[in-house]
Amino acid sequence: MSYTLILFDPDAAKHDPGPEHPESPWRWRSVGGALLDLPPGAELRTPTRLVKAEDLFMVHSWGYVARVLELRGKSGALDHETMLSPGSVDAALGAVGACIEAVDEVLSGNARNAFVLVRPPGHHAARDRSGGYCVFNNAAIACAFVLARGMRRVLVVDIDAHRGDGTQEIFATRNDVLVASIHQTGLFPAEPDPADVSEHINFALPPGSDDRAFIEALDEALRRADGFEPEFIVVSAGFDGHEDDPMSDLAITTNGYAQAVARIREFAEEHCHGRLVLILEGGYDGAALAACVAASISVLAAETANDDLQPPEGER
Template sequence: MTQTLLLTDPLFLQHDPGPQHPECPARLKRILELLERHPIPGTERRVPRPATEEELAAVHTPRLRAYLKSLQGRSVEIDEDTVTSPASYDAALLAAGGSIQAVEEVLAGRARNAFAMGRPPGHHAEPDQAMGFCLFNNAAIAAEAARRQGAQRVLIFDWDVHHGNGTQSAFWKRPDVLYMSAHQFPYYPHSGAPDEIGEGEGTGYTVNCGIPGGGTDADYAALCEQLFLPVARDYRPDLVIISAGFDAHREDPIGGMVLTERGFAAMCTAFKDLAQDVCGGRLVMLLEGGYSLEGLSRSAYACIEVLAERTRERFPTTGASRDTAAALRISRTALAPHWPVLGR
């Protein structure tokens, strides 16, 4: 069995939204260069396959699928943030397919865990709308693939600095996928308030905690230890998916947080331990944002070292800020009726 499967392809470097766009090919190139210079034992790299029309249809509407397909081979500005180049549609199919393949390999026991390093990212893509640099929602598509493979409960933890509005929308009314997000709030895309907890049968299965800019490793440790991990342990997922954006890094030019690569590695360690305890270690990471080339590459590398069991990182022991403590109280209060562990 492969310890850590890394899925990526040169095609991802051909998705180019244009000069000065933060979601640039150099993001992935810098990660791959670091892995080439310092290979991590226990990892295996493979190329992914593209997603099929049926796999995309599990999340996205016919209208969006047809529209995005019409952009194949074209450079088009979908909105002020979201731009395609001639290779973008094919890269997006491959990013979605890589996310599915990561899930398939882990659930089949052929890999202990996996990291799909694709572009474009996905968590802002709504079922009927591409936005926020994203075309297809890779995390939602991966979760649907896990359900088809027999996973009864899937956890998605999104630590990107931006709230994953698209992933939340995909599972808003469903209890079979628990969506959890730690993000800067208020901030783009202006969703992810603490009272956004789902609807109908999905009430309580959306868990949001947004904090103001300036959040540190210690603040994110508090979010995980006092909210996300207790709920996740009660949920007992069959698979853990991490929407791994690294734009909360202190060097990021877009985000307003001050996390370090050690903070990301500590979150990765905590959720890897969770997966080991509740679902045989089945964990999949998907690349989302992160726009400091150095901060992104070092943080992704640190997480891969954790996945491959080359290192572990503990949460810092210093306390959270008052803003984070206040945000936690609000989120825990909103969710306590649905998760008794939060009322204890």
């Protein structure tokens, strides 16, 4: 019987951009706490796949990869927000390897779905630049690996409070990857020129949006994606839209995120034999992040997607 694979790399804590930086190792301690009591059907592992240069070149330019690797073992900065410590590049490489390992396990049928708990995050990184704390675009590399393994179409669902601009840029001219981003309006990055992401789906929620608004936007995004007929789904699983998170003004609850994962899982089961990989992005309140990770794992590992879930706020 297949299982829900949870990949968690303790070495991710070696990425330390500084005590005042939001994307700091304490996030990792919070995530680790969510893994102490896993539900039946979930299997926790430390990732083992080593990254090859060609893995990075699937979505990033040679020049950008070289620039990042020059900082391996050093402190530095890729941009004004993306700070590196001596362990940061190795953590970023480990994140890429973990994402590819998860995709491989799901495609092989060993795991029915997976959640990859990595840092630094990735969805703001573009072909030749970093951005928004992101070094390599983990989700985009996962998509490229899916396509390299013979799948024809991949859907990315980005539920972070900040638009997944890097992922959308990387696949702006492709017709085999569709990116649906549900995020808060007015946050970094700016809303795109429609001509630049015309094939992608963007829902910008106003500040204060709750579970009901979030789920309605997600349902509409999935409805639009229905005709795309994806064969694999990658989720940029950011939880910084949580009502307790300091990085947005959204009011999504832990149950709201669980509902979102359940709906995406149902969509995956209807369209692509359940092939689904979640990849951690943002989430900057420790307790909220741990709760959302635990709730998401419970949904992924449950016998059915909606086991014991409460309706979203506003529908009770």
